[in-house]
Amino acid sequence: MSGTVTAPARRVAPIGEALLALLGIAAVILAAWAVPWLKFILTVALAKGIAVLGILLLLRAGQVSFGHSMFLAIGAYTVAFLAPALPEALLLLPLGAAIAGLFGLVIGLFVVRYRDIFFGMLNLALSMVLYSLLEKLYSLTKGTDGIRVSGLRFAGITPDLATQEWVMFGLALGLAILFGLLVRAYLGSPMGRALAGIKTRETRLEFMGVSARRVLLAAYVLSAVMGGVAGTLVAMTSRHVTPQLAYWTSSGELVFIAVLGGAGSALGPFLGAAAFELVRVYAAAAVADAWQMILGAVLLLVILFAPGGLWGMLAGRLGRRP
Amino acid sequence: MSGPLLSARGLRLAFGGVKAADGIDLDVMPGEFLAIIGPNGAGKTTFINMTTGYLKPQGGSIAYDGEPILGLAPRAIVRRGIGRSFQLPQLFAEHTVLENAALAIAARSGLWSPLTPLLRPAWRAEAMAVLERFGLAPLAEARADALNEGARKLADIAMAVALQPRLILMDEPTSGVAAAEKMSVVETLVRVLREAKVTAVFVEHDMEVVERFADRVAVWNQGRIAALGPPQQVLNDPAVLRDVIGIEPAHHA
Incomplete structure (x- = not known):
């Protein structure tokens, strides 16, 4: 399965990739400016793109996590729990990321011992445990009602609503660029290349004196941190967190976006997330009852005709064959 | 550096009723090229797997550079300077x-x-x-x-050599290599290993390769070392020829 969706379809010169990234950034800013109500959707799309970068890392190792939105939920609930006492967004962000990373380390120590279907299902099971806790511990979490995130401050200032939307959008975009560059560097580094080695020849890593589990664990923790960052952004943007964030359909959505966008480049997750959120909005408006069917059809077409995802299609036009 | 680099004593390991190692004693001296020959299932690869930590023997001991290495994880053994290459090349495809x-x-x-x-x-x-x-x-x-098979074999060994081991264990470095390129593959290999001063133990089925490149030959048979010595002596031993290589002595002579 992963063999078809994770192999970089073609190599694109770095300059082409950079150009495409700049074009994408310009397009996102332009869209947010021209169509104000899109700003919220694009902010969420950028946040989800950051979480999907984490899925992409694991896909490179041939592993699929079907429970990764648990880290998104951990980041989001960190914001919801701490905001009353600590309303500073610029502190909540790194805190949410750190706590998600810590959970990632503890959970990772356990799940990196497994591969393939076991890895995927264990992640799913753990995310459902978290979902149940969030749903059942009503006195703490207000169950399925969720928690409203109260008045946030940004560097000590409480901006008006319109400004705040721009600030969140800017934060999401900035962090998307930062983590995009980080993941890009990571994938080209020895640790990133070894990660891809887990998919093809894990035993060789051991016989090079390297622990394959630690290679996977490092990527897992990084992916958990990015999930946490995405969660804090979603919580601060939507101002409301519910257990739904940790539900398996949310995790499935992240994998869906990863496949849709393509795993060949750090741009893939953002292409996928933007396409996913936009198709969802417009399809829901056009045919309210059938939007999931439309999304499903889009994914089916991508898998059948563009196994490299949206990125693969773009790279095919820009690139040269390796 | 007068002692052996690798020293195995009384190694025993059975898979069900099959004795893959039935009291293996073997010393590998620094700088030598030791060939292991013997019929399929004699326990040649098992010896490599035990030395590299991939299989745990039921009895006996292995010392590398004077220190026991039995029970260490494969990657810990690699870090001490024992490299290995594989019968089926293990490359990142x-x-x-x-x-x-x-x-x-x-x-x-x-x-x-x-x-x-x-x-x-x-x-x-x-x-x-x-x-x-x-x-x-x-x-x-x-x-x-x-890559073709010969290049894959060499790349596999190149990866092991790039780790700068002092001892390398090679499982059939020439199997699957086309006959025409076999000798050149081995010549390249031996030259590089000599230059890097790497001690080598290699499992080999081609007697011409063994005769030309091995300093000593160990003959494996049913989990035991049936003969050990320089190639000209071992490969002309009538018992070895008959039991292990399967040639009637008279025919060879």
Whole structure:
């Protein structure tokens, strides 16, 4: 399965990739400016793109996590729990990321011992445990009602609503660029290349004196941190967190976006997330009852005709064959 | 450095009723090329697997450089300086040959640099140098799964050598290599290993290779060492010829 969706379809010169990234950034800013109500959707799309970068890392190792939105939920609930006492967004962000990373380390120590279907299902099971806790511990979490995130401050200032939307959008975009560059560097580094080695020849890593589990664990923790960052952004943007964030359909959505966008480049997750959120909005408006069917059809077409995802299609036009 | 580099004593391991090792005693001296020959199922690969920590013997001991290594994980044994290559080459199929070699070089320092590229100038240069010694430089940019069997074998061994081991264990380095290129593959291999002063133990089925390149030959049979000595002596031993190689002595003489 992963063999078809994770192999970089073609190599694109770095300059082409950079150009495409700049074009994408310009397009996102332009869209947010021209169509104000899109700003919220694009902010969420950028946040989800950051979480999907984490899925992409694991896909490179041939592993699929079907429970990764648990880290998104951990980041989001960190914001919801701490905001009353600590309303500073610029502190909540790194805190949410750190706590998600810590959970990632503890959970990772356990799940990196497994591969393939076991890895995927264990992640799913753990995310459902978290979902149940969030749903059942009503006195703490207000169950399925969720928690409203109260008045946030940004560097000590409480901006008006319109400004705040721009600030969140800017934060999401900035962090998307930062983590995009980080993941890009990571994938080209020895640790990133070894990660891809887990998919093809894990035993060789051991016989090079390297622990394959630690290679996977490092990527897992990084992916958990990015999930946490995405969660804090979603919580601060939507101002409301519910257990739904940790539900398996949310995790499935992240994998869906990863496949849709393509795993060949750090741009893939953002292409996928933007396409996913936009198709969802417009399809829901056009045919309210059938939007999931439309999304499903889009994914089916991508898998059948563009196994490299949206990125693969773009790279095919820009690139040269390796 | 007068003692053996590798010393196995009384190694025993049985799979069900099959004795893969039935009291193996073997010393490998520094700098020598030791060939292991014997019929299939005699326990040759089992010996390599036990020495590299992949299989745990039921009895006996293995010392490397005077220190016991039994019970260590494969990667801990690699870190002490024992490299290995495989009967079926274990390359990272989606990576280029250059990246495969560079990963082995990076592995010496533990791989733990998440932001600088694998193909940084120093490692790229060293990886190219390793590939050049093996005659693989023209294939540096090819994907590992696109190579022919001979090149794959050499790339597999190049990765082990890039780790700078003092001892290398090679499981059938010439199996699957086309007959026409076999001798040149072995010549390249032996030259590189001699230059790098690496001690080698290799399992081999081709008696011509053994005769030309081994300093000593150990004959494996049913989990025991049936004969041990210089090739000209062992390969002319009538008992070895009859029981292990399957040739009637008269015919050979």
